[in-house]
Amino acid sequence: MSSEPRPLLIGPISPAADGALYQQIVDRLKREISEGRLKPGAPLPSFRQLAEDVLVSVITVKRAYEELEREGIIYRRQGLGTFVSEHGHNRSCEAKLKAAEDLLRAGFREAAEAGLKPQEILDLAREIAKGRK
Amino acid sequence: MKQIILDHLWRKSRIIASLLLIELVAVRPFGTTAHCDIPWLALLLSIYLGPSLLSSDQRRGLTRALMALPVTAKQIGRAWWLSTVGVPALLLTATTGLSAIVPVEGGRTGLLFLNCLMQILFLGSLFGLSSLMVAGDQGGWHERTRRGFWRGFFGTIWRLAIAAGILLLLLDFSWSDPFRAGILVAAGSVLTITGWFLAERMVWRRGAYRPNAQATASRLAQYKAPAGCGGLPFLWQGLLIPLGWLGLAFVGWLVLAGMFQGRSLRFPPQLVEVNVILFSPISFLFVYAFVVVPVVTQLRFLRTLPISASIFAATLVLIPSGSIIFFGFVFAALGGGDLVLGSLLTAAAAAVFVPLFVWRGLGTVTFLPVVLLVIMGAITFPILFMFFELTDGPPIWTVPFSIIVIAISWEITRRVLRSSSKAYRVDPLVTSDWGGGMRWS
């Protein structure tokens, strides 16, 4: 058992936030990878270590890792651990891009249902983009 | 207030009824016991149930339950005084008066009344003492020391007082010296009256439970692992110290009692018989203090330790029995070797209580058979001696007899530990510190 505190990998996980706990872990890890803080080839903490850091059950972490593995973002080596895959960064970015696209689509749909015409929606989008800057 | 008194008496009455029955069946036909001029021994002993029933009730949280009712603390306190001192006093006077009208075989009426007065004052003193005892654990070290000192002081007096009360019952107190008698009467009266007025304070002390915040915000906090041995040897070691004190207290008491009676420092063999009669109730106290208190509050935890039921049971039985036999040797050095045999019988008596307490803990259910056993023990020995026409002390067959009794007790305890679920259902109020709590050292 390690006694020194480990560096924090991801932010706090809470039932109050959106999405199931395992999904939050998935999203956070994707963010770490896509923003370059976790480089390709870098090791990820073991199930139990991450569970302990984030205060969730091991099953939750396992599920998150399984999903990331399925998406090809991380891979497991028996006996050695879990690592970020070579294409992890890209895949992460891809995944995040797809998520953004879905959200935009959903946003457009909502706006259209609210009665806005396509041109008005684009104007709104431009204003939001300006506002963010 | 009347309700409180009635409730207390009702709960006592069942025990009193059984004792009366025993008295009628087992004692009366044989006449009064040789050293006692007090009639209705059972009734008398039942009166002493008052203080012990009250204190066990208090420990189990009765105070808080009563305080939630529409009665003032003063009323509660006074009700307690009346039920443990007032009503028994009336009973005592009544029975003494009766025996004056219908004289007991060989009784001396004047002495009877004096004895009666002493009993009443003794009860009052017990009540008064317990109202003076302090509760609580907060405060800095100097407060704790002060409290600890007073607690130790009153605790010792309390324990001596119980022993004294039992002695009073059974020994023939010669009142030839009016000065001595006068002191006792004065002290007893003061304590009794103090008890009446301090009763309210007792209720507040026992009932005002404040949950303790964790005390370690202080700079005195230190996190050190303890040194030294642990486990069962540590348990035994922890027992030797209070045992040592108790032993000293007993020896001291016997010396004092002897001196008070004008006897020399040596213990004559007749004391053996008295000791044996005396020891049965004492053995109950031993078991109560050294088995009930540490064990019953911890039985669940102790059961999860990696020791077999056999060893566990042996420890439980040997703690009181072994201690008593040890005392037997101590007394034998002061008196005759027969005292060892006497202590064996007592050790056997103590061993009998163990499975009972382990099985049922501290309920009214245990209380009754324990009191019965104590009375039986106190009555059986003189009868046995009369029967065997022994004056020299217990015969040699007490050795195998005691060993067999202790062995049987060990086996029964072992079985209770292994198979009973009731033994492990601890009353949660007993394990908390509401109004008294149980402390060991």
Added chain:
Amino acid sequence: MKANAIEIRGLTKHFPTFTLGPLDLTVPRGAIYGFIGPNGAGKTTTIDLIFGMGRNDSGEIRVLGYDHRASEVDLKRRAAYVGPDLNFQVWGTVVRTVRFVRGFYPDWDNDYCVRLMKAFRLSSADKIATLSFGARTKLSLLLALARRPQVLILDEPTTGLDAVTKQEVFSELLKAVEDGERTVLISSHGLSDIERFADHVGMIKDGKLLLEGRMDEVVDRFRMAEFFTDNGVELPHHEGLIIVRREQNRWHALLDQKLGVHDWLREHGGKQISLTRVTLEDMFVALVKEEEAV
């Protein structure tokens, strides 16, 4: 194939008012197993029986392969117990209690003990009588953890604890099972905590195990359904459909997806069926109240 940490088969015990069992329960090695159930369902009794507090009428209990009656000492050397009514007041101070308990376990880790004392803020000289309720629980936990047990059995360790203490407790528990070899069985009423920290769950009701399995699978199995029926339509009883509430034609029910209830419902007149996921607590309440709702 590692031996299971705890295996209970056919455990039965009769009481005058209640019968426990026959109970079959399995806790895999390295798991944190949440043992849940309504009051009086038999959780404490089951745990008590593991440690020989009472004799079972039939069935067997094995912890790490050791039988609970034949090898009770071996079992107790490796399994630790924490319960709500453990009271160490007799020993006076924290350090004396630690000293007593330490003597029984050769695997005692002194450094870990000191670390836990610091983490739980239990000073050596603290008198047990002055400890708050949460502190006493932490002491019991410390005594159980510091001896490095292979199996930790906790009977409602979080009852009455404030949120901070609870988190400390769970944090230490997760640390303790980090190596994957140690197992925890925890019975608790804090269902949201159990849902978060336990990876297996077993629910007991009326002395029998209602369900058992991986936490995510078990919770995923159920859905809360809201649906309507036409006037006068009564639904026959079907296993896996637990009616929670009904107001004329509007129904709330817990659905067990494993038993294909959704289709059955549609066939039997359920309309506008909407399904939502459930928390462990939703599931628990519906399953416990099942008999009352009918």
